[in-house]
Amino acid sequence: MTTSIANTASSLPGETLADPVTGKTPDGGTGLPPAVSVRQSNRSLLHGLLTNKKAMTGAAILVVFIALALLAPVLYPDNPSKITGMASQEPDAEYWLGTTAKGQDVLALTIHGSRSSLFVGLTVGFASTFIGILVGLASAYFGKFIDEALSLTTNVFLLLPGLPLLVILAAFLPPGLGTVILVLVVTGWAGSARVLRSQALSIRSKDFVAAAVVTGERPLRIMFGEILPNMASIVMGTLLACIIYGIGAQAGLEFLGLGDVSTVSWGNNLYWAGNEGALLTGSWWVFVPSGVCIALVAFSLALINYAVDEVTNPRLRKIRKPKSDRPKPTQPVPTGKRVAA
Incomplete structure (x- = not known):
């Protein structure tokens, strides 16, 4: 009787009393207001990412590439396309990654190429995720005619073949960095909108929304x-996937020659390497660095994305027992030799 009176006096208006033993309310919650539970879940997500080895490894790789992109004008202040050495020179102490068939420094092209590739990837990722959030939330919240219209538009963009649509749009629009970003955003927002709409529909039916x-x-x-x-975890996962899509799709378009070939980027580096016959002549140092950079950035973002799933999904979370609960290995009892009297 005393416990129930104390619980009633300490509860706030609008809260549901939690069981003193299990800490759960009758509806399976924690008894906290929605805003408090959301803040706690976001803090736990951030803490889980900061203590996750995959997230820290991916973040470290990504920070290195961002730092190189920002410091590119300081490391190589001259034009990276400038001819500075002999043609097709192998890597040595002067040119760490060798030179192209024109005599350009491959390391300078790779470092300066990170600026364009990362900028396009981040811009496409944030823009596609933002459009997906708007479409998904509006479709899930308003429903009825708005939901049907937005779902129809999303399905049309999902059914259109991605690569042919990219090629057609990039071929008819004037070449440039803005054209590449516009084409990738137009063709990349539908998938994120579909994922976010399904998540928003499940939250729309909650009591705190009503x-x-x-x-x-x-x-x-x-x-x-x-x-x-x-929806913080699903939004972060969608954002990372859109950034990977932006970087890879830009490299694919520019490798096909549908971008602005006068700019320096990882995709254009691969395009010029193919046109100059680097693969036929065995000049591996011309195309390998840009390909490895694209793979490493995508790998780092995939690590962070998997870490988000691992932190938010209990099925992927590894449950480790404390050392006190682990069974101790049994040691054989030493047997002494009998000495004859």
């Missing part, structure tokens, strides 16, 4: 203040 609607909250306040914070 309570916000009853209290007269504005639709934008509900979508971005109540629903979106509960």
Whole structure:
């Protein structure tokens, strides 16, 4: 009787009392307001990523490439396309990654190429995720005619073949970095919108969203203040996947010659390596660095994406027993020799 009175006095208005033993409420929750539970889940997500080896490894690789991209004008202030050495010179002490068939420094082209590739990848990733958030939240919240119209538009973009659409748009539009970003955003937002809509639909039916609607909250306040914070993990995973798509798709378009070949990027480095016959002449140092950089950046983002899934998904989380609970190995009892009397 005393315990129930104390619990009633310490509870806040609008909260559900939790069981003192299990810590759970009758509906399976924690008894905390939605805003508090969201903040705690976001803190646990951040703490889990900071203590996850995969996330830290991926973040370290990504930080190295971002630092190289930012310091490229300091490391190589001259034009990276400038002819500085002999043609097709193998890697040595002067040219760490050798030279191209024109005599350009491959290391300078690789470092300066990271600026364009990372910029396009990050821009396409954030833009595609932002459009996906808008379409997914609006479709899940409003429903009815708006949901049908947005779902139809999303399905049309999903059914269109990606590579042919990329080639057609890039061929008819004027070449340039803005054209590449526009083409990749137009063809890349539908997948993120479909994923975010399905997640928003499950949150839309929660009690705290219905309570916000009853209290007269504005639709934008509900979508971005109540629903979106509960989708932090899926939004982060979608963002990382869109960045990987942006970097890889840009390299593919430029390798086919559909980008601006006058700019320096990893895709254009591969394009010029193919045109100059680097593979036929055995000049592996011309095309390997750009390909390895694309693979490493995609690998780092995939590590972070997998770490997000590992932290938020209990099935992927490794449960380790404390050392005190682990069984101790049994040691054989030493047997002494009998001495004759």
